[in-house]
Amino acid sequence: MPSLTEGTYTLFDNIKIFFTDSGAPPSSDDYTTVIVLHGSAFVGAGFEALQSLAPTNNIRMVAMNRRGYRGSTPYTDAEIEGFKKGTKGSLNRVGLVIISFLKTFIEREKIPRAASGGGVVVMGWSTGVTFTLSLFSDLDSLDSETRSLLEEYLKHLILYDPPYTSFGYQPPPVFMSQAYQPWTDTQANLEERFNTFFYWISSSFNHDYKAISTTSLDGYDLRKRTDECVVDSWSPEEVTKYYEPNGLYSELIIRSNPATALQVRENADKALFSRKLLPKLRITYLNAPRSPWLTVWPYLETKRLYEECLASNVDVRPVEFIVMDGVNHCVHQDQPELFMSFIMKSLSAA
Numbered sequence: 003m004p005s006l007t008e009g010t011y012t013l014f015d016n017i018k019i020f021f022t023d024s025g026a027p028p029s030s031d032d033y034t035t036v037i038v039l040h041g042s043a044f045v046g047a048g049f050e051a052l053q054s055l056a057p058t059n060n061i062r063m064v065a066m067n068r069r070g071y072r073g074s075t076p077y078t079d080a081e082i083e084g085f086k087k088g089t090k091g092s093l094n095r096v097g098l099v100i101i102s103f104l105k106t107f108i109e110r111e112k113i114p115r116a117a118s119g120g121g122v123v124v125m126g127w128s129t130g131v132t133f134t135l136s137l138f139s140d141l142d143s144l145d146s147e148t149r150s151l152l153e154e155y156l157k158h159l160i161l162y163d164p165p166y167t168s169f170g171y172q173p174p175p176v177f178m179s180q181a182y183q184p185w186t187d188t189q190a191n192l193e194e195r196f197n198t199f200f201y202w203i204s205s206s207f208n209h210d211y212k213a214i215s216t217t218s219l220d221g222y223d224l225r226k227r228t229d230e231c232v233v234d235s236w237s238p239e240e241v242t243k244y245y246e247p248n249g250l251y252s253e254l255i256i257r258s259n260p261a262t263a264l265q266v267r268e269n270a271d272k273a274l275f276s277r278k279l280l281p282k283l284r285i286t287y288l289n290a291p292r293s294p295w296l297t298v299w300p301y302l303e304t305k306r307l308y309e310e311c312l313a314s315n316v317d318v319r320p321v322e323f324i325v326m327d328g329v330n331h332c333v334h335q336d337q338p339e340l341f342m343s344f345i346m347k348s349l350s351a352a
Contacts, residue, residue: 006053010073013102020073021103022046024053024063026111032119034349035111036160037104038065041128042253043199044332045071048244051338059346062113066103068133069096070249077252085252088261093269094143097136100124105148108155121157123349128203128297128331129253131164138272139265141279156283159273160348163290163331166300167257170267173299174217181295182224185254196247198226206230206292206330216303222295232332244335274304275311277319285321286348293331301325322351 006022013019027033036056040046046065056063067074077085084092104122107113114120126134137159141149166173173181184190184199205228213221236244256262272279289301301323311318326333326344334341 006050011103011106013099013106016075017069017099017102018073018075019069019099019103020046020067020071022050022053022065024056024061026062026113027057027060030060032114033060033062034120034123035062035064035107035113036123036125036345037107038063039068039100039124039126039130039133040065040071041130041203043196043245043247043250044128044203045244045246045249048332048335052334052342055338055342059342061345064107068130068249069099070252071246082252082255085255085259085262088259088265090265093136093256093262093265094140096133097139097269100133100137101144101148101152104156105151108151113155116155116157120155122155123158123160124156125160125162125345126164126168127162127334128164129168129257131161131168132256132266134159134161135168135266135269135273138269138279153280153282156280158349159283159285160345161285161287162334163288163293163297164300165296166303167263167296168266169270169300169304170263170265171300171303172263173303176219177295177299180224181219181222182226183294183296185258196250199250200233200245200247201227201231202294204232204330204332205294207294209291209295209298211291214298214302216299216306222298224295230330232330232336273319274308274321275316275318277317281319283319284351285319286351287321287323288344288348289323289325290329290331290333291325291327292329297331322348324348 007025008022010018010020038049046067049065053063053065070076081092124134184195184202187195190198207223207228209223210221287304305323308321324344
């Protein structure tokens with residue numbers, strides 16, 4: 003596996019973000035830069051196999067560790083308190099960190115512009131999509147130079163198998179009361195919930211796609227885990243390298259606040275159901291159909307809402323919905339070559 007370059011950027015307010023970089027493909031002046039935002043507890047190191055495939059596909063892939071994870075600055079007590087209260091500025095600040103990282107990388111690395119065949123793609127995985135869509139939190143407050151830079155370079159978002167919380171959705175009550183998810187398991191303490199999450203989120207489920215819908219539990223596989231579980235094959239060293247549950251604490255606070263959920267929903271609506279901001283930006287939604295229900299349900303719901311917008315002649319940006327047949331939530335680690343083919347399919351449509 004080719005070696006990756008490690009780096010840390012110090013952004014505004016001394017916020018540090020750690021990342022790994024596959025590097026520019028040799029002799030290319032039109033490569034695409036893909037910035038990856040990892041999910042809850044599963045850190046950027048889990049994308050190393052995918053990063054090793056990047057250069058031969060004319061991609062430069064950068065995997066960030068988000069705040070609160072290894073090598074990056076934790077959230078302060080004041081920021082955590084802001085998340086608890088649902089303060090709008092707290093989520094805006096999350097987006098500004100992502101934008102600051104993009105701006106710093108673009109300026110330091112002098113990567114190819116979108117107009118010359120290059121440009122930047124931001125790919126959020128799982129809960130990382132919440133942070134990806136936070137790019138839309140406070141765009142109006144950006145200085146003209148930063149907005150121009152984003153318009154010049156940022157060409158595409160890839161939403162890779164996000165949970166319903168990444169859109170601020172509220173599933174019907176029957177899902178919230180009866181569909182299993184570790185965070186609502188009243189029979190388990192916090193440590194047990196974290197342990198269950200590790201296996202549940204990486205299992206392969208068998209939903210009945212002829213029966214499932216956004217309104218009923220019919221057809222959903224609601225087990226706590228299955229016999230097909232990606233992390234079962236990991237060594238203790240790999241678990242330590244790829245999984246960092248301590249980062250979950252702040253994210254549980256973010257996702258549990260109703261006021262924050264409304265702000266997340268606003269960001270999702272700006273991205274998916276309008277094109278007022280960054281009108282040239284394209285979006286691809288990658289669905290892993292054997293993932294837990296909490297990522298399957300929002301795919302159906304988002305596609306339904308998007309199709310309603312089209313039917314009503316709403317001026318929405320292009321969104322491509324892709325089902326990655328037969329795969330689960332961790333396909334980028336389990337089958338990196340296959341997942342890279344879906345990334346390339348997304349980019350070829352841009």
